[in-house]
Amino acid sequence: MAQPHSNGDTALKPNAVKPKLPEMFKVLLLNDDYTPMEFVVETIEQFFNKSREQATQIMLKVHTEGVGVCGVYPLDIAETKMNQVLVHAKESQHPLQCVIEPA
Numbered sequence: 001m002a003q004p005h006s007n008g009d010t011a012l013k014p015n016a017v018k019p020k021l022p023e024m025f026k027v028l029l030l031n032d033d034y035t036p037m038e039f040v041v042e043t044i045e046q047f048f049n050k051s052r053e054q055a056t057q058i059m060l061k062v063h064t065e066g067v068g069v070c071g072v073y074p075l076d077i078a079e080t081k082m083n084q085v086l087v088h089a090k091e092s093q094h095p096l097q098c099v100i101e102p103a
């Protein structure tokens, strides 16, 4: 039986009581010299639900800085989006690269 003023399990095992938030991952596009800008913009619109304007800003950031974030998701969704981009690029014979990293 709990003593007066004790917090019981909450004090001893916080993780057993408080659900953990899912760990989040950034989906990044990497720059290259060959993939057309238009293809990158369309890819960002298609797989990351961005407007034309948002997708263009992300593409230009990747083009000028080498890397840019398309979105942040739980691991399973981040992996799925990365794979969708890589398959789409390969089918179109563009060398576009996509990676994930912890947010």
Ligand code: TYC
Binding pocket: 029, 030, 031, 032, 033, 034, 035, 036, 037, 040, 059, 062, 063, 096, 097
């Ligand atoms: N650098 C490419 C070009 O000049 C455009 C590009 C942008 C490629 C973003 C990849 O992730 C990328 N055609």
